Amino acid sequence: MTAHQHTGRDADRMAIRDRMLERVQRRIGGLLTEEHRRWAAAGHRSASLVSDVAAVVRSADDRVRAGLFLTGYLAAGGDPGAARAVDTAASLEMLDAALAVRADTRDGVALRRGLPTLHVSHAAEHERNGWRGESRRFGDTTSVLAGDLAFGYADRLARAxxxxxxxxxxxxxxxxxxxxxxxxxxxxxxxxxxxxxxxxxxxxxxxxxxxxxxxxxxxxxxxxxxxxxxxxxxxxxxxxxxxxxxxxxxxxxxxxxxxxxxxxxxxxxxxxxxxxxxxxxxxxxxxxxxxxxxxxxxxxxxxxxxxxxxxxxxxxxxx
Structure with a gap:
């Protein structure tokens, strides 16, 4: 995210920040792709939960927390090539995703950015398939688990x-x-x-x-x-x-x-x-x-x- 348009040397510095944000998105995408491939290859249905986390991350279009972190980091003289900085920004994005999933479930939010929230889509899946139990409870449970998974990925990215x-x-x-x-x-x-x-x-x-x-x-x-x-x-x-x-x-x-x-x-x-x-x-x-x-x-x-x-x-x- 760029707060405003720049010219000259400051534009060059902001471009460094924006390139770091692009690396952050590639880091998250690579992690989730690898995770999905790993669990799908093992025959686990839970690979779909990784897809849920990826969908929530993709739906966030502001990147405020990562943008603020990288701006503060670079303003303080941080090394733009440091992988640890990219991972930290990615962890903030993943934390936002986890908290968004949890908030949607707690508050009964039906749509996020025009798309059904996870607890709604999973409740609908349960009902379509005629599975045992209560559809709403299934939706809430699977949504909470997606939030747990996102929290785990956030911690993994922040481990350095x-x-x-x-x-x-x-x-x-x-x-x-x-x-x-x-x-x-x-x-x-x-x-x-x-x-x-x-x-x-x-x-x-x-x-x-x-x-x-x-x-x-x-x-x-x-x-x-x-x-x-x-x-x-x-x-x-x-x-x-x-x-x-x-x-x-x-x-x-x-x-x-x-x-x-x-x-x-x-x-x-x-x-x-x-x-x-x-x-x-x-x-x-x-x-x-x-x-x-x-x-x-x-x-x-x-x-x-x-x-x-x-x-x-x-x-x-x-x-």
Whole structure:
């Protein structure tokens, strides 16, 4: 993913990042192709589960987490030829796939990007074949297992990480799960609020915690893998502000995390002036994110690229 168009030397550097993203996709494709061939050759029906994981990964077209990680890594002086960096970015993609499958199953989501979700398609398969048991339960069970498989592949891809980078990866995995749990409990207890006030206050409220962790941890991981631990905290400050802009934009535009209740709340809260004020706040958060990078003293083109992420995500759907 490229946040904006570039010219000159900065375009050359961004092209390096984009070529790394292409390597990430080849790495994932190669792993899943090898896995499918292995289990299919052995006569295991479970090869179809590998195909399920591959379909979910292919359906993700934003690559935000991998893009943020690689941008932070290269901005910190990371080696673009390092296989470990490609594997780490691939692990973030696989983690996203695992969490997406689990979220779809938990929330009963029928479609993802216009296609039936795994639990829906497997329930339909069960019903078509007249198999024993309950179709819905079969769909949920097989979908959860596909999520388990994706988690396993994510861990396999991250196995070369060590030291502080490994701890960061483990923290990311843990906090994304805990953030999702907090959001689920908040919804069940009527404590969820579509208006992302906690995010705007730069506080990890239940409704924004999982997304915030998913933004700033990949950046911190990039700094640590590049051998620049002093950048980790700067990246975290930037990432929190970046995520806040993203969440507010998601609320204003009706992104995927915002349902009919959010639409009603937007209609109640915002007249034309209120929307202009919220739009201005989104831009302020993007500018705050860019300013948070100043202590890092990054190369000017990479500073501009990271700053552009704030503008880009502030103008698109929520995290």
């Amino acid at each position: 990480l060590s030291g502080a980078a490994r701890r960061e990866w483990e923290t990311l995995r843990t906090q994304r799960a805990l953030g999702a749990y907090e959001a689920t409990v908040a919804a069940a207890a009527y404590r969820d609020d579509p208006w992302p006030a906690g995010c705007l206050a730069l506080a990890c409220s239940p409704g924004c915690a999982a997304g915030a962790y998913a933004v700033h941890h990949p950046l911190r991981l990039g700094a640590l893998l590049a051998g620049r631990p002093e950048l980790a905290d700067v990246y975290a400050e930037y990432g929190v502000r970046l995520h806040a802009a993203w969440r507010l934009r998601g609320f204003l535009s009706g992104g995927p995390d915002y349902d009919d209740e959010a639409e009603l709340l937007r209609d109640v809260l915002f007249d034309a002036e209120g929307r202009r004020s919220a739009e201005a706040r989104t831009r302020e958060l993007a500018e705050d994110a860019a300013r948070a990078l100043v202590p890092a003293r990054l190369p000017s083109d990479w500073h501009a690229e990271l700053a552009s992420w704030a503008s880009y995500l502030g103008a698109t759907h929520c995290a």
